[in-house]
Amino acid sequence: MSAAMVQVGALSARGVGVELDGATVLDDVTLDVLAGEVLVIVGPNGAGKSTLLSVLTGERRPTTGVIELDGRDLHSIPQKELARLRSVLTQENTVSFPFLVSEVVAMGRAPWAHTIEGRDDVHAVLDALDATDVRHLATRRYTSLSGGEKARVSLARVLAQHTPIVFLDEPTAALDLRHQEDVMRLGRRMADEGRAVVIVVHDLSLAAAYADRLAIIAGGRLEAVGAPAVVLTEERVERVYGLPVSLHLVNGRPVIVPER
């Protein structure tokens, strides 16, 4: 990764709520996303994780509350500039035409066109291809890849965008065990470089292993946020997910196993 990058301190959600068709999907969430930190968001299906993410990325305007990036209203930032501040890996990553993998990853460089940083395009693309272990696919057509390969190439595109804030929405969903760990390690590494990394995952043990802070969303509310070992308790997981679990500590990190 090259050195030059805009520095960002914190992205803050203050009392954020979202209503969709009269239903409250997100209610009074206050949450900080800090540089140098991996924030992992977990929660049951339909809890409001994706809505929270879309609010934090500036995609959706909250019904109540504000999102601020270092004191600036997120929605006052032009889209072009926003694209240089935060990148987003979405769950859905289909590409309409048979672009090559290298072309798809290079699209992540688009926000930097005509800027000084734009000179780093080739390096940024190659680094991203290496980091996600897809360099050998560079000359393949994206449309011919498997689900897991597509997910890693899309992640490479997001990395190439080279932003101080990175959002990853279920980046491990289609991946095998090793690549799941690789992706989370990559998130860790980006945070160590000083970026703010926000990851949504379903696997609580995976979340606990890599998160600096864990946010649990349930029923549209922020149930808890803090260090994984503090936030994850058997009682809370059982209540939020409606499933009896047992909690074990491995290397000081909680591992959650459902009672079977």
Place this chain on the structure above:
Amino acid sequence: MKTPTTALGRRARGVVLAVVLAALLLAGIILSSMLGQLAIAPTEVIGSIVRALGIPNGWAPTDPVVESSLWAVRFPRVVMGLAVGAALAVGGAVMQAIFGNPLAEPGIVGVSSGAALGAAAGIVLGVSALGAGTIATFAFVGGLLATLLVYAVSRANGRTEVVTLILTGIAVNAFAGAGLAFLVFVADSGSREQIVFWQLGSLGGSRWAEVLVVGIVTVVGAVIAVLLGRQYDLLALGERNARHLGVNVEMLRVGSIIVVALLTGAAVAFVGIISFVGLVVPHVIRMIIGPAHRPLIIASAFGGGALMVFADLLARTVVTGADLPIGLLTSLVGGPFFFFLLFRQRRRSGGWA
């Protein structure tokens, strides 16, 4: 034809394609100018053009009949062919980009028939008395309305599924067809003839004033499309991802729809409905040089022009003494090609997705 799998391979093919297209264009222009009821030597064609550029030369025709048939009949027709072919091909490429679907085409989704309906309404209302551009304006408005309708009805999550697109096209074409039939019914015999001419499509009788209108619109539309090319690439990632990369998706879409309507409207206004050019040309070019939109749109413009000039040459020489409707020819070739694409896409994606 196999899609090249390396960026370098695509670039090499791009160079070859550019050379081939340039040769085809040149050959098409000269052949079209030579052949016809009055045979003209290729040297006379070239000489006449060179002389018009202000350079006297020995090749230039001395017979005023040759000179006038070149400049009053053949050249306007050839240039009209180039412009219309380029307009339709670029319109097709842009449409495919904003629908995120390689099967979108002005003819198939009903934009052409919307434009034809607008033009026919203009003819019946007798607005052509207001000037050559008036019917073109009507065609543009008809095309724009049809594009907006298709756009509003057939998109879901920023993409358009093949089934929805085709079904929407059927509906729009049916409606426009009914409108056209009604106009034919109420029109006097002069207007009726003109309307029937629209539906067949022909480059015959092109005049410089018309060529100028189509040419300007085509050049402006194509330049805008090329400038937007990088954003179309990002749009292929889906609406959300494009937005995350800083693209103003709604602006891009609305602007592109206007460009498509302009290109299609201008093309259809003077020469009638010519289908499938917008489908076949970008498709073949994508197979050769890949889907990156800037080169795709540029090559489509030239490929569309070349295709149209040769199609027109065929249309007026295949039956001696008769001018076949060019729309008939393109549909004859484009129909089976479309069928092949549908078949291939269905097999590849395992459904109508």
